[in-house]
Structures are given as C-alpha cells and as structure tokens.
Amino acid sequence: QKPPVLSVRKGETATMDCNLGTVTNYVAAWHKQIPGGSPQFVLRMHHSWSSPTYGSGFSAPKFTSTHQSTTDYRLIIKNAETGDFAQYFCQTYDDSTSLIVTGSSLPPPVLTVFPLSSAELQSNTASLVCLSSQSVKFVDVSWLAGGSPVSSGISTSTAVQRPDQTYQISSSLTIQTSDWNMDKVYTCKVSLGSQTLYKTIKMSECHTE
Numbered sequence: 001q002k003p004p005v006l007s008v009r010k011g012e013t014a015t016m017d018c019n020l021g022t023v024t025n026y027v028a029a030w031h032k033q034i035p036g037g038s039p040q041f042v043l044r045m046h047h048s049w050s051s052p053t054y055g056s057g058f059s060a061p062k063f064t065s066t067h068q069s070t071t072d073y074r075l076i077i078k079n080a081e082t083g084d085f086a087q088y089f090c091q092t093y094d095d096s097t098s099l100i101v102t103g104s105s106l107p108p109p110v111l112t113v114f115p116l117s118s119a120e121l122q123s124n125t126a127s128l129v130c131l132s133s134q135s136v137k138f139v140d141v142s143w144l145a146g147g148s149p150v151s152s153g154i155s156t157s158t159a160v161q162r163p164d165q166t167y168q169i170s171s172s173l174t175i176q177t178s179d180w181n182m183d184k185v186y187t188c189k190v191s192l193g194s195q196t197l198y199k200t201i202k203m204s205e206c207h208t209e
Contacts, residue, residue, distance in 0.1 A: 001090045005136050014077040018090030021071065028073035029091040030065070034138070039089065045073055087138060109134035109190050111199035115206035116180055126180070127172040130188035130199065134167055141171040144187035144198075145179075 001018045008014045018028055029044040041055030045065035052065045066074045077084055110133045120126035132139055137159045143150040153174035159167040173186065180203050187200045 008080050010081060012080050014080050014084065016075045016088055016090075018073045018075070019071055020073070020090075020092045023092050024070045026092050028065070028067075030075045031089045031091060032086045033089065034086045042075070042088070085137065107135050108195055109139060109192055109197055111188055111190055111197055113186075113188050113199045113201045115201060115203070116177065121177050121180070124177060125174055126177050127174050128186055128188075128201065130171045130173075130190075132169045132171070132188075132190045133162075134169075134190075134192055136192065137161075137167050139169060140191040141169060142189045142191075143171070143173045144189060145173075145175070146184055147187075 001016065003016070006014055006016060016030075018030075020026070020028060027044045027046045030042040031039040032042050033039040040057070042058045043052040043054045043063055043065055045052040045067060047067045047070045051060070052063075054060075054063065062078050064076045064078075066076065068074065073090070075088060075090075112131045114129045114131075116126045116128065130141065130143075132141060139159075141156050143154055150173060154171060155174075156171040157169055159169050161167055171188065173188075175184075175186065183202050183204050185200055185202045187198050190197050190199075
C-alpha cells in the first residue's frame with residue numbers, strides 16, 4: 001500500500017494505491033480507522049465490476065475506487081476535509097484468510113515519560129506525563145499500570161505540529177502517590193500502524209527533583 005503517508009490540502013483529492021500481490025481474483029476492500037476507534041468499512045472493488053460497493057456512511061462521488069490491473073487498486077477521496085484524516089487499510093480475501101495490508105514502515109515514535117516531582121509527592125494523587133513525537137498526526141496512546149491496561153484517569157492531547165514537521169502528543173495518567181512510592185511500574189504504550197512502542201517508569205529508576 002502506498003504512499004505510507006499522504007498529506008493533502010483541504011478540498012484536494014487524496015489517492016492511495018494497493019497491490020494485492022499474488023491474489024488476483026478477489027476484491028480489494030478499504031477501511032478507515034481513526035486512532036482509538038473501530039475500523040469502518042469504506043468500500044470494496046473487484047476488477048470485473050463497473051463500480052464499487054459501499055459501507056454505511058460512504059458513497060460516490062466523494063469516495064470511489066478504480067483498478068489498473070487484477071491486483072492493483074486505487075482509493076480516491078475527493079474534496080478532502082478534516083473528518084477524512086485517518087489511517088486507511090487495504091484488505092483482500094482468499095478462500096481461508098483475511099489479509100490486511102498497511103503502508104511501508106514509518107520512523108518509530110520517540111517516547112519520553114516524566115516522573116513525579118518532590119512537590120507532587122506531597123499530594124495523594126499526581127500525574128505522570130508521556131510525550132510522543134512521530135512523523136504522522138495519528139497515533140494511539142494508552143497506559144499500563146503493573147502490566148495491566150488502565151481505563152480511567154487518562155487525558156491525551158490532540159497532535160501538535162512542530163517546526164520540524166513532526167507531531168507531538170502529550171498524555172497524562174493520574175495515579176495514587178502511594179502506588180508510586182511502592183515502586184509500581186507504569187508504562188506508556190504508543191501504536192503507529194503495525195508498530196507498538198513501550199516506555200516504562202517506576203520510582204526506583206528515577207531521580208526525583
């Protein structure tokens with residue numbers, strides 16, 4: 001699937017290509033996924049069809065698909081708008097498997113987790129902060145406490161573009177200072193496409209200021 005990252009201005013047309021490899025007689029389906037959300041079926045196309053079939057909420061002329069061969073398909077999104085910003089996945093099927101094809105490898109995010117300060121330790125609760133810097137706007141940030149997923153006390157910012165054209169996302173996790181003092185391990189988890197990175201932190205490995 002290419003390009004791995006596509007940037008267009010509002011109102012322009014976005015075009016993405018997918019090669020199905022050795023699969024020559026099955027549909028190419030496209031899915032849209034906003035980080036943290038479930039994949040949405042956009043459309044499917046077969047080289048023998050005159051037009052694609054669509055998922056709920058998607059239709060022509062904004063969304064369409066063409067094929068250049070029995071294995072090369074194209075997704076076209078016209079009049080791009082903010083709501084179209086997402087990851088798009090190309091999918092095909094054979095008799096027994098489902099194959100998800102994503103873009104080429106992207107540079108991995110750079111993660112930094114900041115420990116609690118001495119001042120924060122005077123309160124019952126405090127916040128750990130994780131900064132993720134990456135080449136694309138969308139990543140999925142989550143937290144683990146003692147190796148288990150955390151579902152509350154998380155606040156994650158929207159992506160901010162920096163002068164070097166990378167994006168930065170900040171996520172904070174509210175914790176009990178008593179757990180921190182007991183050397184509980186906290187992990188910031190960031191997913192970008194097929195890549196997942198972890199950054200752990202605990203009191204005994206930090207120098208508190």
